[in-house]
Amino acid sequence: MNHCFDALILGGGAAGLMCAMEAGKRGRRVAVLERADRLGKKILISGGGRCNFTNIHCQPEDFLSANPHFAKSALARYTPADFIVLVEKHKIPYHEKALGQLFCDHSARDILAMLEAECRAAAVSVFLNVEIQEVSRTTEFVVRADNAEFRAPTLVVATGGLSIPKIGATSFGYDLARQFGLKIRDPWPGLVPLVLESDDRSHYCDLAGVSTEGVVSCDGQQFREKMLITHRGLSGPAILQISSYWKKPQPIGIDLAPASEVTADLRDPKAPRNLSALRSQLRQRLPSRLADRRLELHPPASWTNAALADFERQVHAWTITPAGTEGYEKAEVTAGGVDTSELSPQTMECRNIPGLFFIGEVVDVTGHLGGFNFQWAWASGAAAGRAIQD
Ligand SMILES: Cc1cc2nc3c(=O)[nH]c(=O)nc-3n(C[C@H](O)[C@H](O)[C@H](O)COP(=O)(O)OP(=O)(O)OC[C@H]3O[C@@H](n4cnc5c(N)ncnc54)[C@H](O)[C@@H]3O)c2cc1C
Secondary structure (H helix, E strand, O other): OEEEOOEEEEOOOHHHHHHHHHHHHOOOOEEEEOOOOOOOHHHHHHHHHOOEEEEOOOOHHHEEOOOOOOOHHHHHHOOHHHHHHHHHHOOOOEEEOHHHEEEEOOOOHHHHHHHHHHHHHOOOEEEOOOOEEEEEEOOOEEEEEOOOEEEEOEEEEOOOOOOOHHHOOOOHHHHHHHHOOOOEEEEEEEOOOEEOOHHHHHHHHHHOOOEEEEEEEEOOEEEEEEEEEOOOEEEOHHHHHHHOOOOOOOOEEEEOOOOOOOOOHHHOOOOOOOHHHHHHHHHHHOOHHHHHHHHHHOOOOOOOHHHHHHHHHHHHOEEEOOOEEOOOOOOOEEEEEEOHHHEOOOOOEEOOOOOEEEOHHHEOOEEOOOOHHHHHHHHHHHHHHHHOOO
């Protein structure tokens, strides 16, 4: 069977659906071709099932990219306020959690239902279970699937990254970019738990479930948030954030007692200087089990001022060199991707291939934790959707 449209959008996730509804609203005949048996599976599992759909403090600094300026234009033209207008139009109840993060009160299903309704209203055609065999370009783009052929002058690639292969992530977008001769910035798993080296693992991982606030730093970046000990290493928001910047074999620095001086009271000449006094101070800053473990592993060499200063320094500069990450199976996002130098920052269209667009996670723009990745999906999807010609 042959289908002709103004635009074909490959991938019915966050970016693809936003692009489809924006283009459909402008009278374009749009088809979304989705490989899975339903749209937006990742939206449904996002934010612990409540979808952290945007962040009201979104700034270009909240994104990693080889070109930190690339995302600015799209982010400025489709803002968190624009998405909130849509959410409120659909009467979806939401709330702000910490740090400007907006979540649904009830379920991520509300966000998906909203996007589906907007696509229906814009007469977008949706094809599910589409197994794409080949994409070619003659006078227009031709997408050959199992039982059908789709043609359009515009092709938008919105197939996401490599994270969570068990819900259908594929390298399709990168492969297609390579087929068209576009540069790729090698992808890597981002927002992902870290795995510790065996020594650190045996020292700490029996404390799995213990969490504390820390300042975690690597590669000139730092995040002050909660971190969590897991059965194989470290996780929690601070660790997920820094993981996007980490490359093996860089070390990661952890300040376990941010903005506090653990040994201050012990320096008072009248105060007792012994293990139990130090333990009591450390337990005021760290969960008891972690405080006791630090003392067991790194007790002060003596009770001199110099030894206490050295102990203090170590508490603020725990250095770990992770063995690796938990990989794409556990990564919330894929960093790297289609090199932004190939794309127009205003429209996401390839500079050298008119009609070919890349949007969302497949592009080398990766958000911090906290609703930024969806904001990029909405903003890049809207930029392309508004630029699609008849
Ligand atoms: C567990 C988890 C929780 C997350 N929570 C949040 C959160 O709360 N807030 C936030 O901002 N971000 C969150 N993210 C990140 C966010 O989900 C993604 O960044 C965002 O979905 C990317 O949108 P996208 O449209 O580019 O890709 P996706 O949403 O991944 O959509 C890509 C679509 O393309 C389809 N596809 C793939 N290959 C093909 C093919 N060959 N042919 C046709 N279709 C194909 C896929 O099935 C999928 O439907 C989370 C991610 C994960 C994994």
